[in-house]
Amino acid sequence: MDKYLSDAAHFPGGHAAGIAIPRALGEIPEIVRRAASLLVIGAQSSLTGGATPMGEVVLSTEKLNRILEIGAGFICVEAGVPVAVMQDALAAAGAWFPPAPTFTGAFAGGIVATNAAGAATFRHGAVRAWVQALTAVLADGSAIALRRGEARARDLGVPVPSYVMPDVVKVSAGYYAAPDMDAIDLFIGSEGTLGVITTVTFRTLSPVPTRALAFVPCRSESDALALVAELRQDPAVAAIEHMDRRCLEIVAEDGADRRSEVRVPEGTGLALLVQLELPPGTTEAQAFDSIQESLSSTGARTPLARVCRLLHAHGVMDDTEMALPGNPRRAEQLIALREAVPAGVNQRVGRAQQAIDPRIAKTAADMIVPFERFAEMMEIYRAGFSSRGLDYAIWGHISDGNVHPNVLPRSYEDVERGKDAIRDFGREAARLGGCPLAEHGVGRNPVKQALLRDLYGDEGIEQMRAVKRALDPEWKLAPGVIFPKTP
């Protein structure tokens, strides 16, 4: 059973009463009825410990992996279908699923249960907006089928919480709440605590846009923010990721820039990775023409020419490296460079854990503020870490104002100081109209649970408990995930 006892968060102490791996949806009600407590899991890529069992029966959805239907504008899948499989099947049908998280091994049920988000959430929203219908098995073993627009939460006898959710594009912070809310929204983001999601119908888009990427080194954060503010206005820009100077040092130390054949000019303070969605069928030759056109005085007629013009205007085009349509290898290299950042940080945390203190753990936040407050929030992250003497790196989804500030711990005290800083950041993010829990959820992580309490207060958590009691009076499903049973 070992492989089921931890998730990507490496939350300690995982243990289980048993493991159930149903091969058919019809087996689930009986499994739920029989278990004293149950934790449903997907790919266990959770970064919160939410997919780590603490004595429950584990219900793995790995064999519930059938694509049930692909139709015009939708795909219906069983909960255990990985996002990558869904994307491949859709691509063959000329369609795609825009809010895919970076880790495409995550399962359909998992991304709904955490209301996951991806880089392109900036343009297309988070998973919630793409869930049209779902089926679930409730704690008493009964099945429920919900289609957006057809039932209200109160029809299920659920007391809708009165707290007001932050008004930002990514919120994965406990139960959704809004006056007269749709019943389907209860289950999206409920992290396995309200029901076992068995099938999901997602909206899809077609045709598939042609993608291009631009790696843009900038001299400073303020230069980068001025550029990002303009890029955000361009409809061809689907996402902008960023890496701060410390991230760039890490990829250089690890040789990831050389492997990706990327030149980071001296004096770069921050680098952007801009994802573009170009008209379907744009060829490499047309893309070259657009770049040429952006240099001429005749005006920019194509989306790519428009974006390149902007890069010229900000004086960064000469250092920009592009992956144009028809060059998937270059795109992979640029993405690999971005992915080398979390990988490099996680390796350093792991090494410190082995060499310095086994209590050392990943100490990171996942916070979002409205883009207009982003520069202010970056100052807060930096001041909070620096004043505590911490080494840190910050990267993430700059187009959303959503970043992952990470401590590079050199001692267990650094971890403690980092947690303290993160609590402060959470309060500041909320003050600026943002959310301290943007895309990964809350899970079992004590700091994340504290951030949720800071966001909604004890009264808000009590209202979440009332929702849970209404649907799961015996507290059978994922006990201890999102909030503890008792205050």
Ligand SMILES: Cc1cc2nc3c(=O)[nH]c(=O)nc-3n(C[C@H](O)[C@H](O)[C@H](O)COP(=O)(O)OP(=O)(O)OC[C@H]3O[C@@H](n4cnc5c(N)ncnc54)[C@H](O)[C@@H]3O)c2cc1C
């Ligand atoms: C390298 C890496 C990159 C990542 N990038 C992103 C990213 O870009 N955006 C993002 O949002 N997240 C990201 N994550 C986090 C993670 O991938 C997401 O939280 C994902 O949605 C979890 O899916 P999963 O199938 O692995 O679910 P699991 O980790 O197995 O479970 C997560 C939670 O969902 C519940 N759950 C799972 N399946 C069901 C079901 N069928 N019914 C009810 N509840 C269920 C579990 O009980 C648990 O509480 C990343 C993780 C890694 C390791």
